[in-house]
Amino acid sequence: MLALPEPPSRPIASTPVLITEEEDVFLRCEVAIENLKVAFWAAGKALDIIREGRLYRAEYTSFVDYCEQRWGMSRGQADKLIRMWPIAEAMFDSMPSDSNDPTRIRVAKLSQSVVWELVPIAEGYDVEAATAVYTTTAEADEAPVTAEVLRGVVKDVVKVLPKGQSVDKEALTSVVREALQRVSSGKRQAAPKKKAVASAAKADPAVPTLPWDSPEALNRLLRQHMTDENRRTLGKLLAED
Structure with a gap:
């Protein structure tokens, strides 16, 4: 290039x-x-x-x-x-020399959406702080860093650390890790629960649907499937009516 x-x-x-x-x-x-x-x-x-x-x-x-x-x-x-360019360039320039290093692989696959989430850090503090946020996030999780995760982390950093001042690296790392724990916890709580199976779906498939519009067919079906106890119960109900 x-x-x-x-x-x-x-x-x-x-x-x-x-x-x-x-x-x-x-x-x-x-x-x-x-x-x-x-x-x-x-x-x-x-x-x-x-x-x-x-x-x-x-x-x-x-x-x-x-x-x-x-x-x-x-x-x-x-x-x-x-x-965005100062952040991305700084991250590319600071990539580890080892081509197999996980951090290098992640940086090499940087997307615009990910870098864009770091802009508030670069502009509110400095570019070094922005790269530190990304690096700490990447090192804390083996999964690829997403814009959604960074958005939550950056929100916490901006809330906790005062802008316009030099950022202490240890304090920044601590805030990022706490934010990641909160984001992970929120994801677990927001995970959709399995939908309960409808009672109709649980019904025994061997039980046929009653043909209410055909008295003859209904009569045959009831004679075939009703037990003696069912007949006595039905008889009582009809007698009461």
């Missing part, structure tokens, strides 16, 4: 036409966006570079026009990718 520079704090040049350096960066960014489905974080970083450097200005009047006309992408989609 092409290496991408950091997004600029301001455009390199202010000329209507891109200078050579900008054209080179613009080309690499567009290649990254083209590979969106393969590496969404690279596409997000590329969009960030293009937006901050105004590299779209040679052919488009605004970043919104560029996203919509060039990629068929809404501003909301572009912003979402831009907000």
